[in-house]
Amino acid sequence: MAKYKYNVLVCGGTGCQSSQSALILENLKKEVAACNLENDVQVILAGCFGFCEKGPIVKIMPDNTFYVGVKPEDAKELVAEHIIKGRKVQRLLYVDPETQKHIDDSKHMDFYKKQMRIALRNCGFLDPENIDETISRGGYEALGKVLTTMTPNECIEVIKKSGLRGRGGAGFPTGTKWEFASKSVNDQKYVVCNADEGDPGAFMDRSILEGDPHSIVEAMAICGYCIGANHGLIYIRAEYPLAIHRLQIAIKQAREYGLLGDDILGTGFNFDIELRYGAGAFVCGEETALIHSMEGNRGEPTFKPPFPAVSGYLQKPTNVNNVETFANIPIIITKGADWYSSIGTEKSKGTKVFALAGKINNVGLIEVPMGTTLREVVYEIGGGVKNGKKFKAVQTGGPSGGCLTEKDLDTPIDYESLAAAGSIMGSGGMIVMDEDDCMVNIAKFYMGFIVDESCGKCTPCRIGNKRMYEILDKITKGQGTMEDLENLKYLAEVIKDTALCGLGQTSPNPVLSTLTNFWDEYVEHVVDKKCRAGACKDLMSYQINPDKCKGCTSCARHCPVNAITGTVKQPHTINQSLCIKCGTCKSVCKFNAIEIK
């Protein structure tokens, strides 16, 4: 990177790409070429910068200027002003919502202030398709160190000492997992990277794979060395074409540089990686199901033990780690276990990446030290709830997690605290909900997801979760009884206790946590037949406030079922028996006269 005067980095995260960042890249390149600046200015598509809310983002180095909300047509101005004239384009800078001041450096933005980027250390700082840039930022240093100066056991000790725990959700100590696999005696072992990120509302792994694929390649090789495996497999969602593309490039480049393949760095260690594609099954995030899927079978989990460390892929000892876990490995090796374990809390070391989304101002990808509180994440990094609405809950852990409320906001983020509060760390989805979200409906949403994604192998998950969904559906339709609530709770406990795999065992969590934290809301649905959030269609009605209605007739004209009647300039009324609750009237009313009751 050093050879250029300016490096222009365009965010290549999915969010920004969806907002035409590829065209921005193209236009910037054209402008640079048109101005004959190719030797001084490099324009690259980088990995995700994280601040998706403000995308598409363009960053200009070395002055680290952070442009937000860039459009393809802004390319000309950026080159002409920033690069040629050295003047920052004010209108594209981030505006602090409180002070209304323009901020040009991401370090000074609230969104980034409390973050600590370890797993995401390279995302947004380099061209992921160029191995030289990775190497210039210290990539493959750890692999070299491990292969030339450490024994496998020494390396495992470092990982154990660092306190790193699995970032896929369950939080099993990574070093211990490696140790199990290393102790399994077999002529063939496998290292598997679980990149089948399936949690709805989470894209951490995708961002790492797209922004820093080499860190995964490097970490897998290190793991291979430690456990005695020569073969690595990355099980990746087929729905992630860009991540697949970049991994393919990374693997090819690493081979060319002798960092994969035979006799790596002349040490006699052989290791190579191939990709396996997932095909849309959330349950394949469970390691035994993942292994069966890689073998060309239905992704059904099997009972553990035997653990994959003993009998995994093709019945050989297999170590499965998730993407984010691997992303932490190289830096732990280079900076040491003590450095890593100094970050975080007593039992949860290091940082955790979250996909912060939902009803929050700063949607994006964040990485915070363990121990950061939910409040800090929601209000400082996230900038609070969108549109000034009232905070209601934050959901962590996706379909296996729970909803936490105002009273839990000071919970420090670590495995034990989140579990104690009734949720889980999970893989890193974090969804903020506001007063317009009905918690019964949210529980139904997650249960619907589980019903869709259950493999159908064991009875509790196949039939039990279906029954839970049906009860929730009944409740949101105003047909629930108090007995249903009791049954729901009872069934949830039995499913937790009897389901075969992690998916089934945790599937009742969203229901249990909402039953605990929002019992009143459930009771309201059942007894009063009311949904306070106005989300359950069957429990609400649209009504016209005669004081606000000006009789403009807009609603009546737009109503698809002609349920609204009234004369011009007189308050209108809605015929409830005809109304299909589509909400069209509310969206077209200019006077906020339509109210949900």
Add this chain to the structure above:
Amino acid sequence: MDTVKLVIDNKQIEVPKGTSILNAARANGIYIPSLCYLNLNHLHIENKPGSCRVCVVEVEKRRNLAPACATECLEGMVVKTNSLRVLNARRTVVELLLSDHPADCLLCPKSGKCELQDLAAEMGIRHITFKGEQSSYRKDESPSIIRDVDKCVMCRRCETMCNQVQTVGALSAVNRGFGAVVAPAFEQDLIKSPCTYCGQCVAVCPTGALTEVDNTTKLIRDLADPTKTVIVQTAPAVRVALGEEFGMPAGTIVTGKLATALRQIGFKYVFDTDFAADLTIMEEGTELLQRLGKYLNGDKTVKLPIMTSCCPAWVNFFEHNFPDLRDIPSTARSPQQMFGPIAKNYFAKKIGVDRKDLIVVSIMPCLAKKYECGRDEFKVNGDPDVNYSLSTRELAHLIKQFNIDFKKLPDSDFDAPLGESTGAAVIFGATGGVIEAACRTAYELFTGKKLEKIDFNELRGLENVRQATLDFNGTPIKIGIAHGLGNARKLLEMVREGKCDFQAIEIMACPGGCIGGGGQPLHHGNSEIIKARFNATYEEDKNKPIRKSHENPYIIQLYKEFLGEPCGELSHHLLHTTYFDKSQLDITIE
């Protein structure tokens, strides 16, 4: 042997390392209910998906309940099989299964023998707390097997039998979640799948999801029709298993009672498929000798090894999977299908009954026989040589319907002329038996000498694949035997690759041979039952006065009076068949 000590329900127990909690408990008199688990001892296969969760137990220091079938006993483990937590969980699991199960027990063919029904009764379930949507699939009625998958509990036993044991691959788990069920490809009917109708899936299904086509009603109507003469043939393996349905020990030989019962039911003539088995040996043995003779005379085009063709599921199997080898099996029809044309062309004339008024029924240990009856090549102007077939289980049911006290029945003999048989025919029921019977005759015809030692012990046994070289007076004859279609596939692949120097191969589709057939009393994987039936078969053979097919006086008479000579023109017409290529994909290529 390494052992581990553990405590189950406060009882100190020591078991071999690797034992599951379920087996440890059962061996020590502690009952744990189970559903999906099935130990198929004699096949060395355990169906252990650990998926029904009926057998869950509490293991101290574990967060969740553990499936007893899939959890290995470890040193110092403390297990509770009957805590409140366990009982509640189990009951809920069974209730959930029932909530997605048609409650039509009154009409269900499995009623009384259904493992889910038993569980519900055991747990005293009187109502279902969690009601909701029930799965609804189209009922699939093939000629042999009825699939009513609304009753499928996803135990996967059938899938294990069809894929791991039989390698037929007709069934697989399909879809996922609540929609998951076991079905043929594209959820089409079995008739469009490579199903061989071996019936091993039916034999292990715990519920009414897989049952046989029941012909008892049809039979009762025919028996009541005065214009019809209804006669019956009964297969060798039936007589060593039927007693089990009436509480007799496995391996009890009930040939005499069987004949009496059939007569009491109202069959005009009670015959024996064993007679046709002797006939099969004459045809198949002659064919073997013809091929062997050509081969020994240096004709390299001759197709060897010859393979037996008595087993209809096996015939279906090679028609689907090895059509390229279909000129290798003997063209001799199976005993059931030899009996049919002899009855309808020879016997019918003898008693002066019109073909269309003669109803030939067979009692078979087999479900594929039902399909075989309906094959077009075994019909004359649409009239089947054998009208239909009943399984051993259906016969037992029928005997009970007729209020016959089976255990107390006096013995009687089969009727002449199609009821006389030799020991060679009896052993058709067990793996290795057909080839041994063939060798008894082939030896004498080939060498022109009398066979001194009738028992070919080297061909007997229950190992999956066996081989032996017999000495035909200086000429070595190499024999291969396989039972279970998975084992057959191994032999067939060797033949296809030309790596097989056998002169003759016997194949039976069901593990153990017909004695383990899909229509037999359910053995639930108990290898002792199979062994007892096996031993009884050879016992029956030993007690027969004549033990070589070609010495059966009625067979000799049949050739003299009617057929002429083995593999002669009439035989060719009535007793031999051709095979078809059923592997064709249903794809139009433009």
Add this chain to the structure above:
Amino acid sequence: MANIKITLHEEDVKKLNDVCNSFGNKPGEVINVLHAAQGIFGYLPAEVQEIIAANLHIPVAKVYGIVSFYSFFTMKPKGKHPISVCLGTACYVRGSEKILEELKKQLNIEVGGTTADGKFSLSCLRCVGACGLAPVMIIGDQTYGRVSPGMVKDILAKYQD
């Protein structure tokens, strides 16, 4: 499905055989082969599964068991412009279900269906990682972010060529 009878062109069969060969006809590669086949045909009709099963020497029931397990695989042809609505949590709480309802209404099809003229097909997916743009819908390769039900009609109009 039996009711969607297609006939394969000889060159398509050849392509399929080449795909199977490129994976060494190994049974363990069946999922990769299915991905490649869906890439060629856009969907996986019964005939395609039969040919794959034959090449890989596995029962076609098993292939169908796999195809019907994974939501990425489909046995129905997609429309010319396949529409996917993200139902990930972030999009859900920002109203993607209403977008879906509107699409169903506009196109007069259910999820998993294709319009009679074969122009549009409708499906759901879980999180595309564009939560910042929630709610999100995708038509072909184009992602539409911050969609409201009112925008659906205009977006669809772009494809009414």
